Amino acid sequence: MKYRLLAPGPTPVPDRVLLSMSKHIIHHRTAAFEKIFAECKDGLKWLLSSTSAPLTLASSGTGAFEAAVQNFFSKGDTVLCIGGGKFGENWLKMSRCFGLNAVDIPVTWGHAVEINAVKNALLKHPDCKGVIIVASETSTGVRHPYEKIGELLKDRPQCLFVVDGITAMGVWDIAPDREHIDILVSGSQKGMMLPPGLAFIWASEKAWEQQSHANLPRFYFDLAKERKAQDKNQTAYTPAVSLIMGLHEALCMMKEEGKENIFKRHDRLARATRAAMTALGLKLFAQSPSESITSVYTPEGLPDDSIYKSLMKMGNFTIAGGQDALKGKIFRIGHMGYVDDIDIIGVLGSLEIILKKLGYEKFRLGASLEASAAILQEGFASKN
Numbered sequence: 001m002k003y004r005l006l007a008p009g010p011t012p013v014p015d016r017v018l019l020s021m022s023k024h025i026i027h028h029r030t031a032a033f034e035k036i037f038a039e040c041k042d043g044l045k046w047l048l049s050s051t052s053a054p055l056t057l058a059s060s061g062t063g064a065f066e067a068a069v070q071n072f073f074s075k076g077d078t079v080l081c082i083g084g085g086k087f088g089e090n091w092l093k094m095s096r097c098f099g100l101n102a103v104d105i106p107v108t109w110g111h112a113v114e115i116n117a118v119k120n121a122l123l124k125h126p127d128c129k130g131v132i133i134v135a136s137e138t139s140t141g142v143r144h145p146y147e148k149i150g151e152l153l154k155d156r157p158q159c160l161f162v163v164d165g166i167t168a169m170g171v172w173d174i175a176p177d178r179e180h181i182d183i184l185v186s187g188s189q190k191g192m193m194l195p196p197g198l199a200f201i202w203a204s205e206k207a208w209e210q211q212s213h214a215n216l217p218r219f220y221f222d223l224a225k226e227r228k229a230q231d232k233n234q235t236a237y238t239p240a241v242s243l244i245m246g247l248h249e250a251l252c253m254m255k256e257e258g259k260e261n262i263f264k265r266h267d268r269l270a271r272a273t274r275a276a277m278t279a280l281g282l283k284l285f286a287q288s289p290s291e292s293i294t295s296v297y298t299p300e301g302l303p304d305d306s307i308y309k310s311l312m313k314m315g316n317f318t319i320a321g322g323q324d325a326l327k328g329k330i331f332r333i334g335h336m337g338y339v340d341d342i343d344i345i346g347v348l349g350s351l352e353i354i355l356k357k358l359g360y361e362k363f364r365l366g367a368s369l370e371a372s373a374a375i376l377q378e379g380f381a382s383k384n
């Protein structure tokens with residue numbers, strides 16, 4: 001059976017990208033590598049609508065986050081960490097692990113943060129050195145209103161705005177310059193159509209200024225050293241050469257599709273999936289849903305993981321269940337990166353058959369396809 005990866009990461013990798021990564025490894029201290037790396041930097045600038053490129057690191061996304069904490073903060077610095085999901089909580093734990101005074105701004109899972117909660121925390125901690133948020137909380141499927149927090153922080157020279165954009169980059173128009181983000185972190189295996197293994201970290205001039213006197217220990221992720229190398233289209237240590245080749249190809253594909261079309265596609269697939277779930281009588285989990293994933297309550301009475309397992313058995317689909325407290329309570333369909341309308345139609349049609357088989361009867365066969373088609377047709381209209 002075809003492998004159908006609709007997880008909230010990793011996500012499918014296009015054949016073109018796979019082939020580009022299957023070539024011989026070129027030596028990285030060569031002009032040939034520098035040319036490819038320079039073009040990757042240009043592509044990433046284009047994607048983020050920025051005049052500066054993010055640094056590309058050989059690690060999972062969490063590595064870039066660790067680099068952010070190590071490079072831009074000092075022991076004892078107060079940072080506000082916005083919760084509301086597994087990743088938000090991870091950054092709180094990580095900040096504490098590195099000796100920061102991390103203040104939790106708790107958010108009910110499934111909800112987006114209230115701007116007033118952030119305003120109040122800023123009043124209580126006027127000298128805080130950073131605010132950390134996850135733009136798209138992959139564990140709950142929520143999109144937080146991070147842009148509004150950027151507005152709140154833009155005139156505070158001592159406070160850095162750190163955004164986990166791991167399931168936002170390549171999905172919507174996240175633009176750190178325009179949105180007053182100081183540090184944007186991302187990874188390869190979500191919206192970027194790549195395998196796991198690369199991380200990206202973009203930093204503002206304000207952040208680099210802080211970096212020069214931040215005092216936490218760092219070595220592999222010494223970003224000043226990395227920046228110096230990457231300014232010359234090199235990397236401080238051996239880069240993940242094959243993944244850089246893949247990145248080059250993925251960015252070519254993105255340019256061919258066009259940014260606006262990429263963002264429209266994600267928005268369309270997300271709206272179609274949500275409309276489909278509602279048409280099946282299922283309840284959406286996220287109050288303010290992200291364009292990258294749809295999280296849905298598992299219907300009452302269905303055993304944990306039954307939908308997940310049946311989709312796997314029926315069509316070799318991989319979706320995801322809930323994590324931590326949400327285990328068995330929700331399922332999550334990923335629709336980011338190399339995912340198209342037909343993938344969504346396939347998973348919805350399969351889901352209908354499975355739900356009927358599992359004894360869930362609150363819908364008429366075809367209901368989700370009808371609801372999604374009303375939205376998916378926008379994509380075809382724009383092609384003619």
Ligand SMILES: *Cc1c(COP(=O)(O)O)cnc(C)c1O
Pocket residue numbers: 009060061062063087134136137138164165166167187190196
């Ligand atoms: C996947 C993900 C991460 C973790 O990335 P790794 O590559 O597994 O280290 C962090 N934050 C968000 C929002 C994610 O979706």
